[in-house]
Amino acid sequence: MIFRLGILVILVLTTSNISVFAFPGNDTDQQALLSFKASITADPSGVLDSWNNSIHFCQWNGITCSPRRQRATVLNLSSQHLVGTFSPHIGNLSFLRGIYLSQNNFHGSIPNEIGLLFRLQNLDLGLNSFQGGCPPNLSNCADIRNITMSHNNLEGKLPTTFASWPKLYWFDLQENHFTGSIPPLIGNTSSLHFLHLRANNLVGNIPSEVAHHTKLEVLCLSLNYLSGMVPRPLYNLSSLYIFSLTQNKLKRTLPADLGVTLPRLQGFLVSANRFSGPLPASITNASDLTTLDVVVNSITGTIPNNLGSLPNLEWLNLGHNPLGDSTRPDDLSFFNFLANCTHLYHLGLGQSGLRGQLPNSIINLSTTIQLLFLYSNHINGSIPREIRKLKNLSVLSFSDNLLTGTIPESI
Numbered sequence: 001m002i003f004r005l006g007i008l009v010i011l012v013l014t015t016s017n018i019s020v021f022a023f024p025g026n027d028t029d030q031q032a033l034l035s036f037k038a039s040i041t042a043d044p045s046g047v048l049d050s051w052n053n054s055i056h057f058c059q060w061n062g063i064t065c066s067p068r069r070q071r072a073t074v075l076n077l078s079s080q081h082l083v084g085t086f087s088p089h090i091g092n093l094s095f096l097r098g099i100y101l102s103q104n105n106f107h108g109s110i111p112n113e114i115g116l117l118f119r120l121q122n123l124d125l126g127l128n129s130f131q132g133g134c135p136p137n138l139s140n141c142a143d144i145r146n147i148t149m150s151h152n153n154l155e156g157k158l159p160t161t162f163a164s165w166p167k168l169y170w171f172d173l174q175e176n177h178f179t180g181s182i183p184p185l186i187g188n189t190s191s192l193h194f195l196h197l198r199a200n201n202l203v204g205n206i207p208s209e210v211a212h213h214t215k216l217e218v219l220c221l222s223l224n225y226l227s228g229m230v231p232r233p234l235y236n237l238s239s240l241y242i243f244s245l246t247q248n249k250l251k252r253t254l255p256a257d258l259g260v261t262l263p264r265l266q267g268f269l270v271s272a273n274r275f276s277g278p279l280p281a282s283i284t285n286a287s288d289l290t291t292l293d294v295v296v297n298s299i300t301g302t303i304p305n306n307l308g309s310l311p312n313l314e315w316l317n318l319g320h321n322p323l324g325d326s327t328r329p330d331d332l333s334f335f336n337f338l339a340n341c342t343h344l345y346h347l348g349l350g351q352s353g354l355r356g357q358l359p360n361s362i363i364n365l366s367t368t369i370q371l372l373f374l375y376s377n378h379i380n381g382s383i384p385r386e387i388r389k390l391k392n393l394s395v396l397s398f399s400d401n402l403l404t405g406t407i408p409e410s411i
C-alpha cells in the first residue's frame with residue numbers, strides 16, 4: 001500500500017504483527033538529497049552521477065539507509081573534490097545520524113536547518129571553506145557526539161550551548177577565525193574526551209571549568225592569545241595524553257608533581273609562552289612521553305638527569321630558556337643519561353644558557369638523532385671525532401659557543 005499525501009500522515013496497521021508506515025518521508029529524503037545535489041556546482045569525480053531517479057536513493061554513492069525504514073541515516077561525501085554550498089534542505093533528512101563532508105570545497109555558511117536533525121550524532125565538516133559562525137540551532141541536536149568544523153573560515157564567538165550536548169565526545173574547531181574567550185559553559189557537557197581549539201584568535205583565561213572533563217584525553221589550545229595562569233585542576237586530568245598550549249601568553253610555574261598527576265602524557269607542549277620556574281623532575285613519571293617541548297619560555301634551573309629514563313622520548317626541545325646554572329659550571333651531565341632514549345631524533349638546546357665542556361658522551365646519543373641544536377650557549381671543549389657515529393644527523397648546530405680545536409673530518 002502506498003499513500004502519497006502532501007501532508008504528513010502516519011498510518012499504522014497493527015494487524016498480523018506487522019507495522020506498515022505509509023509516510024511521505026522516503027520521497028522527502030529523495031527530494032532533500034536532490035536539492036542537496038543541486039547546490040553542488042562541481043563534482044569532478046562524478047560521485048553524484050548515481051544520484052538520479054533510475055535507482056533508489058539508498059543505493060546512491062555516499063548514502064547509507066536504515067534497512068527497515070529505508071531512510072537516509074548517513075551522508076558521507078568526504079574527500080570527493082566537491083565544490084558548492086551546503087543546502088538548507090539537509091534539514092528534511094530527519095533520520096540522519098551522520099554527516100561527513102570533510103575535505104571538499106564547500107563554501108558559504110553552515111545551514112541553521114541542521115538543528116532540525118535531532119538524531120544527529122556525528123557532524124564532520126572539516127577541511128572546507130565554510131564561512132560565518134557555528135549555526136546556533138546546532139544546540140537542538142541533543143544526541144550529538146562528534147563535532148568537527150576544523151580548517152574552515154568560520155568566525156564569531158564559540159558556542160555556549162554545551163549544556164544541550166550531554167553526550168559531546170569530540171569537539172574540534174581548530175584552524176578557524178573564532179574570537180572571544182573560551183566560555184566557562186564548556187564545563188556543562190559531561191562526556192568530552194577531545195577538545196581542539198588550536199589556531200584561532202581566542203583571548204582571555206582558560207576557564208577552570210575545562211577541568212570538569214575528567215575523561216579529557218586531548219587538550220589542544222595552542223596558537224591562540226590565551227593569557228593568565230593555567231588553572232591548577234587542569235594538571236589533574238589524569239586521562240590526558242596530549243597537553244598542548246603552544247604559542248599563547250600563559251605564565252607561572254609548572255607544578256612540581258606534573259608527571260605524577262598526568263601519568264598518561266605522550267605530548268607535553270607549552271612552547272612560546274611565559275612559563276617560569278624549573279622543569280619538574282617528576283615529568284619522568286609520565287613514562288609514555290614522546291614529545292616534550294618547552295622552547296621559548298623562562299624556564300630556569302638545571303636539566304633533570306633522569307630524562308634518560310623516558311624510553312619513548314623522540315622530541316626534546318628545551319631551547320630558548322635561561323636554563324644554565326652559573327653556580328654549577330658543568331651542567332651538561334644529562335647527555336650521559338640521554339643515551340637511553342633510543343628513539344630520540346630532535347634535541348633542541350639552543351640559547352639555553354648551558355655552560356661547561358662538551359661531554360664526550362654526546363657520541364652515545366641514539367643514532368636515531370637527526371636534529372641537534374646547541375647553538376648560542378657557553379659550551380667549551382672540542383667536538384669529539386666519534387661524532388660520526390650519529391649517522392642520521394641532518395642538522396647539527398653548534399654555532400655561537402666557546403668550542404675550540406678542529407672540525408672532525410669524519411663529519
Ligand SMILES: *[C@@H]1O[C@H](CO)[C@@H](O)[C@H](O)[C@H]1NC(C)=O
Nearest residue numbers: 001002026027030056057070
Ligand atoms: C517509499 O516507500 C514505499 C513503500 O515502502 C516504496 O514502495 C517506495 O518505493 C518508496 N519510494 C522511495 C522513493 O523510496
Ligand SMILES: *[C@@H]1O[C@H](CO)[C@@H](O)[C@H](O)[C@H]1NC(C)=O
Nearest residue numbers: 048049050051052053054055
Ligand atoms: C543513474 O545512475 C546509474 C548508477 O550509477 C548510472 O548507471 C546511470 O547512468 C545514471 N543515469 C543518468 C541519467 O545519469
Ligand SMILES: *[C@@H]1O[C@H](CO)[C@@H](O)[C@H](O)[C@H]1NC(C)=O
Nearest residue numbers: 074076077078079098100122
Ligand atoms: C566515508 O567514506 C570514506 C570513503 O569514501 C571512508 O573511507 C570513510 O571511512 C567513511 N566514513 C565514515 C564515517 O563512514
Ligand SMILES: *[C@@H]1O[C@H](CO)[C@@H](O)[C@H](O)[C@H]1NC(C)=O
Nearest residue numbers: 028032088089090091092113
Ligand atoms: C521540507 O519539505 C517540505 C515538504 O516537502 C518543504 O515544504 C520544505 O521546504 C522542506 N524544507 C527544507 C528545509 O528543505
Ligand SMILES: *[C@@H]1O[C@H](CO)[C@@H](O)[C@H](O)[C@H]1NC(C)=O
Nearest residue numbers: 091112113114115116137140
Ligand atoms: C532554529 O531554532 C528555533 C528554535 O528552536 C526555531 O524557531 C527556528 O525555526 C529554527 N531555525 C531553523 C532555520 O531551523
Ligand SMILES: *[C@@H]1O[C@H](CO)[C@@H](O)[C@H](O)[C@H]1NC(C)=O
Nearest residue numbers: 098121122145146167169170
Ligand atoms: C564519535 O564519538 C563516539 C563516542 O561517542 C566514538 O566512539 C566514535 O568513534 C566517533 N565517531 C566518529 C565517526 O567519529
Ligand SMILES: *[C@@H]1O[C@H](CO)[C@@H](O)[C@H](O)[C@H]1NC(C)=O
Nearest residue numbers: 162163164184185187188212
Ligand atoms: C552549567 O553548570 C553550572 C554548574 O556547574 C550550573 O550552575 C549552570 O546552571 C549550568 N548552566 C547551564 C546553562 O546549564
Ligand SMILES: *[C@@H]1O[C@H](CO)[C@@H](O)[C@H](O)[C@H]1NC(C)=O
Nearest residue numbers: 231232233234235236237261
Ligand atoms: C588534584 O588531585 C589530588 C588527588 O586527587 C587532590 O588532592 C588535589 O587537591 C587536586 N588538585 C587540584 C588543583 O584540583
Ligand SMILES: *[C@@H]1O[C@H](CO)[C@@H](O)[C@H](O)[C@H]1NC(C)=O
Nearest residue numbers: 259260281282284285306309
Ligand atoms: C616518580 O618518579 C620518581 C623518580 O623519577 C620516583 O622516585 C617516584 O616514586 C615516582 N612517583 C610515582 C608516583 O610514581
Ligand SMILES: *[C@@H]1O[C@H](CO)[C@@H](O)[C@H](O)[C@H]1NC(C)=O
Nearest residue numbers: 305306308309310337338340
Ligand atoms: C639506562 O639503561 C640502563 C640499562 O637498562 C640502566 O642500567 C640505566 O640506569 C639507565 N640510565 C638511565 C639514566 O635511566
Ligand SMILES: *[C@@H]1O[C@H](CO)[C@@H](O)[C@H](O)[C@H]1NC(C)=O
Nearest residue numbers: 336339359360361362363364
Ligand atoms: C658510550 O657508551 C658505552 C657503552 O655504554 C660506554 O662504554 C662508553 O664509555 C660511552 N662513551 C662515552 C664517551 O660516554
Ligand SMILES: *[C@@H]1O[C@H](CO)[C@@H](O)[C@H](O)[C@H]1NC(C)=O
Nearest residue numbers: 329330355356357380381382
Ligand atoms: C670549560 O669551561 C670550564 C668552566 O666553565 C672549565 O672548568 C674547563 O676547564 C673548560 N674546559 C676547556 C677544555 O676549556
